[in-house]
Each structure stands twice: as structure tokens, then as C-alpha cells.
Amino acid sequence: MSPTPTGRLTRTATGADLVLVRTFRAPRADVWAALTESERTARWIGPWTGEAGAGRTVRLTMTAEDEEPTGDLDIVACQAPEHLRVRMVDEYGTWDLEVHLSESTEEGADGVTTLEFVQHLVEPGEARDSGPGWEYYLDRFASVVTGGPEPDFADYHPAMVAHYEQQLDASA
Incomplete structure (x- = not known):
């Protein structure tokens, strides 16, 4: 499999935003559940424990990483x-x-949800490694939502x- 990189880098006053978009033929509520429910996040990034909600902290274990690191995840906003x-x-x-989720309101497009993922970077050069990493995780996420094969x-x-190095050069 040779996935195509989709991320783009936009410079900001404080660094850069790494933006990746995925579209799913699924209702927004289902995509939201795959993004926020621990038993479903366990299938693409890892499970979390604690009481979720804006202003709260949960503990996330990243099961696709070596040594399965665990850390505190502060929930800044949750609507x-x-x-x-x-x-x-x-x-x-x-x-x-x-993450922003929007569901299409066009006629005949019921159940089509767009996910926009943004990593706010202080150091734009971090996109070289985090870009491919988030492409991978979002494709793992897509496999959970769609039932497709898990990526490698x-x-x-x-x-x-190289794609993310080009993005860095183009956004300079």
C-alpha cells in the first residue's frame, strides 16, 4: 500500500498549523463516537481513562507506539x-x-462527515515527523469508522x- 500524503502546512503568528482532512460516509455522531469513546479510541490510538469533558484531564495510553506510552490529555474544548x-x-x-467535524447538508449527501484535524505547531519543522504520523493515525481512525484494513x-x-519538507518550503 502506498498512501498519498494529504496534509498541508500553514504558517501562523506563533508557528504553523498542520491540517489534514478526511471524509467519511458516516453520520457525524458516529464519527464523533469513534473519536471520543474510549472503547473506540482503543482501536486506533489507544484507550483513555478518567472523566471526560472540557476543562478535565484524561489519561491516554498510545497502544500503536513502542512501549505504549501513557500521558495526561487535557481537554481544552469539547462541543x-x-x-x-x-x-x-x-x-x-x-x-x-x-478536530472539527461537519456533516454535509447537500441533498443526497446524508451521512457524509468531514473531519478536519489540526496540529498547532510552535516549531514548524516538527511537521516532518508529525505529518506522516498523523496521516497514519487518521488512516487507522478511518479503518475503525469504515471497517477497512488497518494501515502499516x-x-x-x-x-x-519529502511531502512535509515541501510543505515547509512552500509555507516559508
Whole structure:
């Protein structure tokens, strides 16, 4: 499998935003559930424990990573079923992540949901590694929503690094 990188990088006053978009033939409520319910997040990024809600902190275990690291995930904003923003600090840095979900209102498009994922980066160069990583995780997420095959990380990194280097050059 050779997935095509889709992320784009936009410079901001404080760094850059890494933006990836996925579209699903599924109702927004179902996509939201796959994004926020621990038993469903366990299938694509890892389970979490704690009491969820804006202003709260849950504990996330990333099961697709070596050694399955666990860390605190601060829920900055949560407006179901359309917006989630979280922050996590670990040995690799600060992860400021945001997801927006929208469901098409066009006639005949019932149940088509667009997911816009944003990583707010202080250091734009982080996109070289985090871009391929989020492509992989979002494709894992898609496999949970659609029932499709689970991707292999080896198809994403280092194969997609050049795309993100081009994004860095183009956004400079």
C-alpha cells in the first residue's frame, strides 16, 4: 500500500498549523463516537481513562507506539459532536490538537462527515515527523469508522517526509 500524503502546512503568528482532512460516509455522531469513546479510541490510538469533558484531564495510553506510552490529555474544548481540542505534553514536546467535524447538508449527501484535524505547531519543522504520523493515525481512525484494513506505519514514514519538507518550503 502506498498512501498519498494529504496534509498541508500553514504558517501562523506563533508557528504553523498542520491540517489534514478526511471524509467519511458516516453520520457525524458516529464519527464523533469513534473519536471520543474510549472503547473506540482503543482501536486506533489507544484507550483513555478518567472523566471526560472540557476543562478535565484524561489519561491516554498510545497502544500503536513502542512501549505504549501513557500521558495526561487535557481537554481544552469539547462541543459534541463538532469540535474537540486537546493538549498533551510528553518527552517529545507539546501536542496541541484540534478536530472539527461537519456533516454535509447537500441533498443526497446524508451521512457524509468531514473531519478536519489540526496540529498547532510552535516549531514548524516538527511537521516532518508529525505529518506522516498523523496521516497514519487518521488512516487507522478511518479503518475503525469504515471497517477497512488497518494501515502499516512503514508505508508512512519515511515515505511521506519529502511531502512535509515541501510543505515547509512552500509555507516559508
